[in-house]
Amino acid sequence: MAQHNLEKQLNILEYALSSLWRHRLKSLSVLLVFGAVIFLLASFQMVTQALSDKAKQVLVHTPEITLQKMSAGRQEAIPLAYGDKLAGIFGIRRVVPRIWGYYFDEVRLANYTVMGLEVAEMPEGARLDTTLASGTMPGPGDDAQGWAVIGCSITNALDLAGRDTFSLFRPDLSLKPFVVRGEFSRDTDILTNDLIVMNLADARDLFGIPAGLVTDLCVYVANPTEIETIAKKISETLPGVRVLTRPQIQKTYQVVFGWRSGFGSICLLSALAAFVILAWDKASGLSPEERREIAILKVLGWETSDILAVRFWESVIVSGLACIVGMTAAYIHVVYCAAALFRPVLMGWSVLRPDLHLLPRLAVGDILLILAFTVIPYLAATVIPAWRSATVPADSALGG
Known part of the structure; x- marks a missing residue:
C-alpha cells in the first residue's frame, strides 16, 4: 500500500x-x-x-561603563572631578576622561567624528595598534601633540594621498594642524570609518572646551560580571549622571x-x-x-x-x-x-x-x-x- x-x-x-x-x-x-x-x-x-x-x-573592547552628565535631557560637559568621587567604589580599575564630538566639513558637507583621549591611560591602550592598518598609537611616556589617527573615509575626504598633514578649524576659525600617525583598518569601519582620534588636549583645543571639563568618563572595571553592580553604585554616587554599560550600547x-x-x-x-x-x-x-x-x-x-x-x-x-x-x-x-x-x-x-x-x-x-x-x-x-x-x-x- x-x-x-x-x-x-x-x-x-x-x-x-x-x-x-x-x-x-x-x-x-x-x-x-x-x-x-x-x-x-x-x-x-x-x-x-x-x-x-x-x-x-568591534564593541568587545569598548569601556565597560561610560558616564555622561545630562541637563534638561541633553548631554553637557562633565567635570574631571567626578572621576575622583568614584575612588571609593571597589572594582573600578581606572577612570579615563574622553572628549568627542562631530566636526562639520563645510567644503565636503560631511561630519567627522573627533575623539580625544589619553591612549596611555587606557588599560587596553596597547592593543589599539591591532585596529590599525598602518602606523602606531602613542605609547606610555609619549606626550606628543598634534597627531591624529584617522579612518579610511577621512583619508579620501581630505585627499591625503601622498601627504600626512591636514588642518581643522577651531571655533574662532583659526587653523589647527595635525600630522597623520596611523590609519584604522577596514575591519573596524563600522566604528572608525569617519573617526579622527587625537590627543585629549588637542581635542579640547579644537572644540574650545574649558580646562577641567570633558565630554564623558570611561570607566574600566576589573571583573566584567560586576558591571551592573558597579553601574548601580555609580548612579547612587553621582545621581545627575547617565550611566551607560557596554551591554546597553551593544543592545542599542x-x-x-x-x-x-x-x-x-x-x-x-x-x-x-x-x-x-x-x-x-x-x-x-x-x-x-x-x-x-x-x-x-x-x-x-x-x-x-x-x-x-x-x-x-x-x-x-x-x-x-x-x-x-x-x-x-x-x-x-x-x-x-x-x-x-x-x-x-x-x-x-x-x-x-x-x-x-x-x-x-x-x-x-x-x-x-x-x-x-x-x-x-x-x-x-x-x-x-x-x-x-x-x-x-x-x-x-x-x-x-
Missing part, C-alpha cells in the same frame, strides 16, 4: 513537472517575481544579522539595525502581498485550456485530491526554486556587493558611509521566518483556488 502511494505521488510529480514545462513562460515569470520578493526579504534579514554581528565584534546597535530592517521589511511586505494577490487571481481564474485539462483528467479517472496534489507539487517546485534563486542572489548581494541596494536605509544619514565587508550568518530560524512570510502564503494562494477549480464538472468544462 505504501509503495503504491509512493508510485502514485511520483507519477503526479512527473505530471506536475511536465505541466510546468508546457506553461514554461508563465512558470518562469512567476519564478522570477517570486525569487525577487524572496531576494529582497532575505537581503534585509542577512544585512541586519551581519551588521549586528559586526557591531558586537542591535535595536537600531533591527528597527531599520523591520521598517524596510514592512515596506517589502506590500510587494509580497501584491504578489500573493496576483498568484491567487491567476490560480482562481483558469483559462479554457486549463479547464479542459482538468475535465479530461477527471474523465480519465483522476480524483479531486489528485488534481490538488498536482497543484501542490507545482507550487512546491516553483516556490522551492524561487527560494534557492532568491537566497543565493541575496547572499551574493550582501557579500560581494556590500548590500548596495539597502545601505542608504541601514547605514544612517552620514555622508561618509563605511565600505563594509559583511559575512551574513543565516540561522535556521531566519530561514524559517523567510519561508513563513513567502512560501506559505504562496502555497495558500495557489492550492486553495485549485480546490475550487478541481470541483468543476467535467461535462461543463468539456462543453465550454
Whole structure:
C-alpha cells in the first residue's frame, strides 16, 4: 500500500513537472517575481544579522561603563572631578576622561567624528595598534601633540594621498594642524570609518572646551560580571549622571539595525502581498485550456485530491526554486556587493558611509521566518483556488 502511494505521488510529480514545462513562460515569470520578493526579504534579514554581528565584534573592547552628565535631557560637559568621587567604589580599575564630538566639513558637507583621549591611560591602550592598518598609537611616556589617527573615509575626504598633514578649524576659525600617525583598518569601519582620534588636549583645543571639563568618563572595571553592580553604585554616587554599560550600547546597535530592517521589511511586505494577490487571481481564474485539462483528467479517472496534489507539487517546485534563486542572489548581494541596494536605509544619514565587508550568518530560524512570510502564503494562494477549480464538472468544462 505504501509503495503504491509512493508510485502514485511520483507519477503526479512527473505530471506536475511536465505541466510546468508546457506553461514554461508563465512558470518562469512567476519564478522570477517570486525569487525577487524572496531576494529582497532575505537581503534585509542577512544585512541586519551581519551588521549586528559586526557591531558586537568591534564593541568587545569598548569601556565597560561610560558616564555622561545630562541637563534638561541633553548631554553637557562633565567635570574631571567626578572621576575622583568614584575612588571609593571597589572594582573600578581606572577612570579615563574622553572628549568627542562631530566636526562639520563645510567644503565636503560631511561630519567627522573627533575623539580625544589619553591612549596611555587606557588599560587596553596597547592593543589599539591591532585596529590599525598602518602606523602606531602613542605609547606610555609619549606626550606628543598634534597627531591624529584617522579612518579610511577621512583619508579620501581630505585627499591625503601622498601627504600626512591636514588642518581643522577651531571655533574662532583659526587653523589647527595635525600630522597623520596611523590609519584604522577596514575591519573596524563600522566604528572608525569617519573617526579622527587625537590627543585629549588637542581635542579640547579644537572644540574650545574649558580646562577641567570633558565630554564623558570611561570607566574600566576589573571583573566584567560586576558591571551592573558597579553601574548601580555609580548612579547612587553621582545621581545627575547617565550611566551607560557596554551591554546597553551593544543592545542599542542591535535595536537600531533591527528597527531599520523591520521598517524596510514592512515596506517589502506590500510587494509580497501584491504578489500573493496576483498568484491567487491567476490560480482562481483558469483559462479554457486549463479547464479542459482538468475535465479530461477527471474523465480519465483522476480524483479531486489528485488534481490538488498536482497543484501542490507545482507550487512546491516553483516556490522551492524561487527560494534557492532568491537566497543565493541575496547572499551574493550582501557579500560581494556590500548590500548596495539597502545601505542608504541601514547605514544612517552620514555622508561618509563605511565600505563594509559583511559575512551574513543565516540561522535556521531566519530561514524559517523567510519561508513563513513567502512560501506559505504562496502555497495558500495557489492550492486553495485549485480546490475550487478541481470541483468543476467535467461535462461543463468539456462543453465550454
